[in-house]
Every structure is written in C-alpha cells, then in structure tokens.
Amino acid sequence: MVTNVVDLRSDTVTKPSDAMRAAMAAADVDDDVLGADPTARRFEAEMAALLGKEAALFVPSGTMANLVSVLAHCDVRGSEVILGDASHIHVYENGGISTLGGVHPRTVPNNPDGTMDLARIVDAIRNPDGALLYPTTRLICLENTHANSGGKCLSVEYTDKVGEIAVNHGLKLHIDGARIFNASVALGVPVHRLVKAADSVSVCLSKGLGAPIGSVVVGSEAFIDKARILRKTLGGGMRQVGVLCAAAYVAVRDTVGKLADDHRKAKALAEGLKKIKQLTVDSSSVETNMVFFDIVDPRISPSKLCQVLEQRNVLAMPASSKSVRFVIHYQISDSDVQYALTCVEKAVEELLKGGTKLEHLTNGTAKNSYWH
Numbered sequence: 001m002v003t004n005v006v007d008l009r010s011d012t013v014t015k016p017s018d019a020m021r022a023a024m025a026a027a028d029v030d031d032d033v034l035g036a037d038p039t040a041r042r043f044e045a046e047m048a049a050l051l052g053k054e055a056a057l058f059v060p061s062g063t064m065a066n067l068v069s070v071l072a073h074c075d076v077r078g079s080e081v082i083l084g085d086a087s088h089i090h091v092y093e094n095g096g097i098s099t100l101g102g103v104h105p106r107t108v109p110n111n112p113d114g115t116m117d118l119a120r121i122v123d124a125i126r127n128p129d130g131a132l133l134y135p136t137t138r139l140i141c142l143e144n145t146h147a148n149s150g151g152k153c154l155s156v157e158y159t160d161k162v163g164e165i166a167v168n169h170g171l172k173l174h175i176d177g178a179r180i181f182n183a184s185v186a187l188g189v190p191v192h193r194l195v196k197a198a199d200s201v202s203v204c205l206s207k208g209l210g211a212p213i214g215s216v217v218v219g220s221e222a223f224i225d226k227a228r229i230l231r232k233t234l235g236g237g238m239r240q241v242g243v244l245c246a247a248a249y250v251a252v253r254d255t256v257g258k259l260a261d262d263h264r265k266a267k268a269l270a271e272g273l274k275k276i277k278q279l280t281v282d283s284s285s286v287e288t289n290m291v292f293f294d295i296v297d298p299r300i301s302p303s304k305l306c307q308v309l310e311q312r313n314v315l316a317m318p319a320s321s322k323s324v325r326f327v328i329h330y331q332i333s334d335s336d337v338q339y340a341l342t343c344v345e346k347a348v349e350e351l352l353k354g355g356t357k358l359e360h361l362t363n364g365t366a367k368n369s370y371w372h
C-alpha cells in the first residue's frame, strides 16, 4: 500500500518529477572531467547567464559549492573569512573551510533577519598593518535566503552595501545562495540583479528547485577555473554528469515559477499554526518557504511532537529545544498543508492528555535528528 506522506522536513526531500526523469534518460552525455559533457556544458552556460556571471560549475552539493568558493577566494593558508555566526557555512559544513582549506572564520552575529550589521562587518576586517599577528581578511560571505533565520531574504540594497565594503577593502564577496531563487521571487528582484555585487554565488538545485542532486557555483572565468581544480581535488569531478544536469535544467525551467506558490502555502501554514494556543509563530516573519514555530507549553517537546506527527505521516524536524521547522516545496499541496495543520492540532491534544506511546517508532530519531 502506498501511503501519502506529507514531508515537511526540508525542501531537499523532493523526488524527481516525470519530466526530470525523462530528461535524465534522454541526456546526451560524455566525460565531464575531460570537459566533454555537452549537457553539463550547456547547463553551466545557462546558469552563468541567468545569474549574470561569466561562468558556472556544476558540483555535487551545496557544501562543496561553498567549500570550493571559499577556498578559491582564500588560496593562501591562514586567510580569514567574515561570516555570520548562524550561517550554514559556519554551523553545518563540518568546518570544512578550516579543516581542508586552512581558512580562519571570523564570525559576526547574525541578526534575526539574517543580516550582519554593516558596522560590525567593517570592524571585523583585520588591519593589514597587523599582518605579523593577524590572519589576512580576504572574503565576506552572506547567505540568501538565510536558513537559520527562517528563510529570510537579504535585500538587494543590503547586498550592494556589503559588496561596496568588500570592494573598498580589497575583499571578495561570496553568497551562499542555496535558496537564492526563493529570495529573488519573494523580493521581486531578478536573480542576476540580486547577486550583482557578489564575486561568486553557490546555488542549490536540489532544494526549493527540486532537482535530485547538485549545486552550481558562478563567478568569473578565472574563479571558475580555480573552482574546477578544487572540485577535482575534493573528489567532486564526475564523469557523465549530464544525467544530473538534465534534471537540474528541468528543475530550473519548471520550478522557479512555482516558488511564489510555496511561499503562499508557507504563510497559510503559519497562519494556521498561530491559531493553536500552545504554539507561537510570527507569520509576518515568513518570507519564503520556511516556517519555524515555538512550543510554549513545557509538556510538549519538539521531538515528541515530531514523533506523534510521524505516526500520522507528517514528517518534520525539531529546530531547537523549543521549536520545530516546517519547509514547503513544490510537492506539498494546499490539502497537504491543511492535513498537516489538523495533525499538529491533534498531536498537541494527544500530548497534553499524556500516555502517548512513542517507543515503537524506530524511524523517528533517525528522521528527526538532523536538520539544515
């Protein structure tokens, strides 16, 4: 029996659409490490044009996209990067920039809207006169949308200002744009304009866009040449990768136009959650496809709530010791949103009554223990 599961753990959980599978089957492929895969070449050229940069490179994951970007900009060991203390690169990427690249992170607090104060960014830039003691600042990283801030968008004005700071201090600007298309749609700003100030951008194809695998990095020809070598060093050079690029092409073609609908559903979900007394959610803070809500009743923990939801085929992840995160993607329908809301309401009632048996849930811990 096939059971319908409403999977709100992340926008990474989508299954390839029929059109993606058909494109994968039909893809014209060759050895991409030799630079010969025609589908990969075409896709990279299209992504570079869409993002307004000279060149692009397909990589297996968002983590590798950020890693090759930071390492390409910080090619002298002991370089320093300024980035948000709640940024994905800093929190969830195994410290790869340090362990593999010898890059030193200088964190600046992320505000609730995902920005870092401009004055604090400037303050964090090392004085080159102190080079005997200090690492050398070479890069600033932003994240748009900002996942740990609930999918909030960084405006084009803010991004331009950070770009100006970078230029004035001889630094580079990288944007972790895992969900940059969500930001572009929510802000109503063309994606190439939104990232104009950036020297490089990483874009995840397997999040809101729905491709099964992959990210791209975009930037200048010289930057992409370096990134290509780093990708190979990290073991990310792939052979007939056109199979993946074909699916990613369909994802970009078919899904960008649906993102506004995802954002509308996220708002509807937030509005519905707001009506449940034991939860708090600031629906005005829902700008894209993520909804974070707090549980105010101490008798209900996020992990218990997620486990009871799982019994009803609604999957979600705890986001902290008191909050839960729901993420909308194009495979979530309006009726899925309504079903999830009904289940949350019932799960809260059940947990308040007590006596819910959760021991038999073998999958709960594994499915709910990690989020990003």
Ligand SMILES: Cc1ncc(COP(=O)(O)O)c(C=O)c1O
Pocket: 060, 061, 062, 063, 064, 066, 088, 089, 143, 145, 147, 176, 178, 179, 204, 215, 372
């Ligand atoms: C903002 C952000 N950047 C980068 C990544 C890393 O992507 P991947 O899981 O493909 O390595 C994620 C993953 O969720 C993310 O949310």
